[in-house]
Amino acid sequence: MSEGKSGLQLRSLLKKSGELELSLVDVPTPEPADDEVVVRVEATPINPSDLGLLIGPADMSTAEESGSADAPVITAKMPEAAMRMMAARLDQSLPVGNEGAGVVIRTGSSDAAKALMGKAVSMIGGAMYTQYRTIKVRDIMELPSGTTPADGASWFVNPLTALGMTETMRRENHKALVHTAAASNLGQMLNKICIKDGIGLVNIVRSKEQADILHKIGAKYVVDSTADTFMDDLTNALVETGATIAFDAIGGGKLASQILTCMEIAANKTAKEYSRYGSNVCKQVYIYGSLDNRPTELSRTFGLTWGVGGWLLTPFLQKIGPAEIGRLRQRVASELKTTFASHYTQVVSLQETLQLSNIAIYNKRSTGEKFLINPNKG
């Protein structure tokens, strides 16, 4: 039998009873249509957005391991309050993993598909925590020579989101930007983009270690939200850069409000006259992550010219259209090992992904603790 007719796939199932179950199932690999190929998946990252589907708000202090070493099963309780948000996924066994990379082992009959036989490629489209993935040619990118699947595993979500931030900044007429949880994998990419493109960037972090990481790669403005001087430090950086748009990965708590407040103070420092309605400078915070699940608290001390909204990669890409997407993808391909390089602390198999000791590490979403899954490891 030829390789990859079936393979293991990681599934996340939230039962109506409130129990989350993670397991591996053996699934047949769909035969490729004319415009499709079958890829042996060799590298796929565990990003916060994957964890949202894999584990979500489940209470992992209740997690238990069962099954066997080859077919582990994890179960955990979902808090009652979180179940309402999950109604649309109840009792569905869902595949996980937004992006990945591997080697084409079978192709459909189109010329574009056949040209990819044996090539290392990156993919986007979900269900990547699987040994074999049938996928359309349009959803893959051939990796440049000298690049391994591990180099190309995180080619889409974080790189295009970081590029999407500077594009959004330009399209909405801002000249510099603010970023939170800024020492993240994505934050480091954003720093490299901004340094290369000459864009002012104010990084907000929550520890000295994170500040050191960013200074080391050349960041100029790094402010620590845990410092007593945070509001003054942020205001000064905003005055110097002129940043009036922020991308906030944290979401919960007061940070979005603090950013808008400091933007307003910065705007008033250069205002020509007093306005009782606040400055007329447009101040925007986009919440693009949920690292903190608490409510977003706004204390409106920043006038009336402001906005807080959500930002998601997919609608942004739909808005800019295929030609612009192609340009951004081309930039990622040519800077894959520099600007858009990702670092991983561990490479795990599908079975190792479902070990409680590993889940405890990657589910913390800590700086520099990213895991890479190789579904065909060993």
Ligand SMILES: NC(=O)c1ccc[n+]([C@@H]2O[C@H](COP(=O)([O-])OP(=O)(O)OC[C@H]3O[C@@H](n4cnc5c(N)ncnc54)[C@H](OP(=O)(O)O)[C@@H]3O)[C@@H](O)[C@H]2O)c1
């Ligand atoms: N909207 C979109 O389309 C989109 C697309 C891609 C990524 N994202 C989001 O981008 C963010 C970064 O992704 P990544 O892969 O670069 O992450 P990452 O490398 O895993 O880093 C996560 C960072 O978040 C910090 N963090 C975790 N919990 C926090 C909290 N409660 N408060 C403050 N900081 C916290 C960590 O710092 P510590 O070490 O201090 O914990 C770490 O620096 C994620 O929120 C992800 O969901 C959104």
